[in-house]
Amino acid sequence: MYKKAHLIVAAVRVLSHRKNRAPSVEDVCQCLNASSEHVHMICRRLEASGILEAVTGVEGARWFVRDHTAIEELSDDTPKSGIEEELAQFKKEQQARDQKIEAMKKSEADRKKKLFEELEAGLKQQVKK
Secondary structure, eight states: OHHHHHHHHHHHHHHHHHHSSOOOHHHHHHHHTOOHHHHHHHHHHHHHTTSEEEEEETTEEEEEESOGGGGGGSOSOOOOOHHHHHHHHHHHHHHHHHHHHHHHHHHHHHHHHHHHHHHHHHHHHHHHO
16 A cells, blocks of 8 residues: 555646646546556545545545655555455465475375386396296
């Protein structure tokens, strides 16, 4: 959240300077090349934290920087979504499965090696007779 907050606040500042008016969420989305839903969600979080301020008018909501220093109070820890947690669990299970397969392959190779050694020893004994 910390890095995204800096990006959005910087975009609001740059767009305010360039256009001489407060930017809308769509302006910020175009500037950052991000989805409007994602930017809007972050802007609402920043508004709740007192970093941004939304003013709704005839042209829609416009965003202003209220207190940029409050960004430093945000943590960089973003809560993982359910999909991210499931993906991490899946990767962990895949690694465990891959390790199990490698162990099985190694044991099979050792078993084959031992079997061939026994067969070779048996053949050598038959040749000696």
